[in-house]
Amino acid sequence: MAKIDKVVLAYSGGLDTSIIVKWLQVEYQCEVVTFTADVGQGEEIEPARLKAEAMGVKEIYIEDLKEEFVRDYVYPMFRANAIYEGEYLLGTSIARPLIAKRMVEIAASTGADAISHGATGKGNDQVRFELGAYALQPGIQVIAPWREWDMNSRESLLNFAEKHSIPIEQKRGKKSPYSMDANLLHISYEGGLLEDTWAESEEDMWKWSVSPENAPDQPTYVELDYVDGDIVAVNGEAMSPAQVLVALNTMGGANGVGRADIVENRYVGMKSRGCYETPGGSIMLKGHRAIESITLDREVAHLKDSLMPRYAELIYNGYWWSPERKALQALIDSSQDGVNGRVKLKLYKGSVSVVGRESATDSLFDSTIATFEDDDGAYNQKDAEGFIKLNALRLRIAAKRGRKL
Numbered sequence: 001m002a003k004i005d006k007v008v009l010a011y012s013g014g015l016d017t018s019i020i021v022k023w024l025q026v027e028y029q030c031e032v033v034t035f036t037a038d039v040g041q042g043e044e045i046e047p048a049r050l051k052a053e054a055m056g057v058k059e060i061y062i063e064d065l066k067e068e069f070v071r072d073y074v075y076p077m078f079r080a081n082a083i084y085e086g087e088y089l090l091g092t093s094i095a096r097p098l099i100a101k102r103m104v105e106i107a108a109s110t111g112a113d114a115i116s117h118g119a120t121g122k123g124n125d126q127v128r129f130e131l132g133a134y135a136l137q138p139g140i141q142v143i144a145p146w147r148e149w150d151m152n153s154r155e156s157l158l159n160f161a162e163k164h165s166i167p168i169e170q171k172r173g174k175k176s177p178y179s180m181d182a183n184l185l186h187i188s189y190e191g192g193l194l195e196d197t198w199a200e201s202e203e204d205m206w207k208w209s210v211s212p213e214n215a216p217d218q219p220t221y222v223e224l225d226y227v228d229g230d231i232v233a234v235n236g237e238a239m240s241p242a243q244v245l246v247a248l249n250t251m252g253g254a255n256g257v258g259r260a261d262i263v264e265n266r267y268v269g270m271k272s273r274g275c276y277e278t279p280g281g282s283i284m285l286k287g288h289r290a291i292e293s294i295t296l297d298r299e300v301a302h303l304k305d306s307l308m309p310r311y312a313e314l315i316y317n318g319y320w321w322s323p324e325r326k327a328l329q330a331l332i333d334s335s336q337d338g339v340n341g342r343v344k345l346k347l348y349k350g351s352v353s354v355v356g357r358e359s360a361t362d363s364l365f366d367s368t369i370a371t372f373e374d375d376d377g378a379y380n381q382k383d384a385e386g387f388i389k390l391n392a393l394r395l396r397i398a399a400k401r402g403r404k405l
Contacts, residue, residue: 006031006112007143008103010129013048015168017118019157020145021055022164024116028143033059033110035103039069039095040184040242055166061106066184069098070241073320074185078284079229080304080332081292082312087262088274089281090315091186096125097320100132104140114141121147124267128318135321178205184245186258186278194273197263201275208249208277212256212350219348220255221355222248224287226343229336231284245280252279255347267317283345283352290343290354294363300335307331338362 007024011017011034024032034052038045045062052060073094084090103115115133119125121144130142151157161168177192187208193199203211225233231244239247252258258279266272292301307328314325341359345352368378 002141004028004030004113004141004143006033006110007114007116008033008035008107008110008112009116010099010103010118011036011048011052012118013045013051015157015161015166018051018055018166019151019160020116020118021052021057022166023145023149023160024143025056026164027149030113031059032057033061033106033112035061035099035106036063037099037102038062038064038066039098040066040245041182042187043182051167059110061102063102065098065102066242067240069095070184070245073098074245074281075230075241076329076333077315078281078288079336080308080311080328081285081289082308082315083285084312084316085262085264087260088264088276088316089186089260089278089285090312091183091276091278091281092125092181092188093128093316093318094185094320095183096128096318097132100129100321101136103129104133104137107140108137114143116143116145119144119146122268122270124316124318127267128320131318132321184242184249185281186276189275190272194275197273201261205275206259206277209253209259209279210256212259215256215349216254219346220251222251222283222345222347224283224291224343224345225341226288226291227340229288229291229333229339231287245284248280248283251347252283252352253277256350257347257352258282259350283347286352286354287343287345290345290357291339291341291359294357294365295339295341295359296335297364304332304335 007028007030009017009020009024009032011021013036021032021034024030032055034048034057036045036048049060049062077090077094082090084093103117106112107115115129117126117129119129126144126147130144133140133142151160158168160166178189178194179191181188189201189205193202223235224231225236230241231239233239234244234247258277258281260276260278261273262276263271263273296304311325311328311332314320314322314328319325340362341357343354344356346355366378368375
C-alpha cells in the first residue's frame, strides 16, 4: 500500500461508506475527510455529520449542490437531447462528474493525498469517479475499497461493523431488496427481483410515480418557456434550474410519466437490468425537441441527432471532462442560440404529448409556405420536378446499367 496521510471519501452516511471510513483508518492508518453531496436524493443528509463525528472524523463537508448539478450538468446534457441506447436518460451518470470535481477540490484544499469511493468493481461508477478525478488532477491517488478488501458478502460487512462498533440502523418494516441511487434527475433500481429479466417489476418498488393505470383520468397541461435551449419558466412562473426539475418531477410523477425498464450495456462489459424513474427529465426531453423543431435549421438538427449517441455514450462511460465531450458541447451550445419560445405539453397516464409550440422571434416555420391552401406564389411547385430528377440521376444511371440497388 502507498503511504497515505489523508484521504477524501465520498460519504453517504450509510453502512457501506461508514465501514469504508473505519477500514481506511485501520488499513491505511490515515486521516479521513468525508464529503457528502446533496444532489437532490431526497434524503436527510445532515445525520451523516453525526455518524462521521462518531468515528473520529475531524473534517466533514456536507454541501448542497442541487442548483449547480442541474445548471451545469443536467441542462447542458439536455441541450443535446442525450439518451443512452435509446432509453436511458443518464440520471446516475451525469451526477458523477460533479461529485468527482468536488472530491478533487476538497482534496486540494485539505492537503489530502487521495480520494476514495464506495463504488464496486462491477459497476460503471468506479470508472466515472476515477476518470473524472484523473482528468482534473492527474497525480491524485484513488482508493477503491471494493477492489482491495476481501469483504464480499453482507455478512462479512456486518461482522466488520460489529467488530469496530459501527452502528447498524435497524429500520422498521420491509427492507428494500433493491440497490437504489437518486438525485434530482432520477431514481434507479437494480438487483433483487430485477436480476430475472423475465420478471415484471413490483409496483411497490416505484417511489416517485403513480402507475399509469392509476394516474388521473384528466390530463395535466404544462407550458415551458425556453431561452437559448434552457427552460426558464414553468406555466409562466420564472424558476431556477433546480426549481424547474422539482416542479416537473412532481407533475410528471403524479401522471405516471418517466418509468423505464432497461437492460443496458455497462462500460465494464456486462449487461445489467435497471429500472428508472425520470419524470421531469422525460418532460424536458420532449419539450426540448419540440422547441428545436421550429427553431433549429434542418441540417443543424440532423447533425445534432447524428452526434447525440456518441455524446450520450461519453457521459455514460465517464468522459464528461474529456476534450471530445467538451468539443461536442461547444457545438451543441452554439446550436442553441435562437432556441427560444414556448412549448405546451399534455401529461396523461404515463405519456407526454406535444400539443403546441411557438416562438415569437426565432421560429423557422412559415405557414405561408407550408400551407395546403393557396400560398399566393410563396412556393413554386414546378421547381420540385428538377429537384427530384437531379436527386434521381444516380439511381437512373445505375438502373440503366442493370445494377441491383
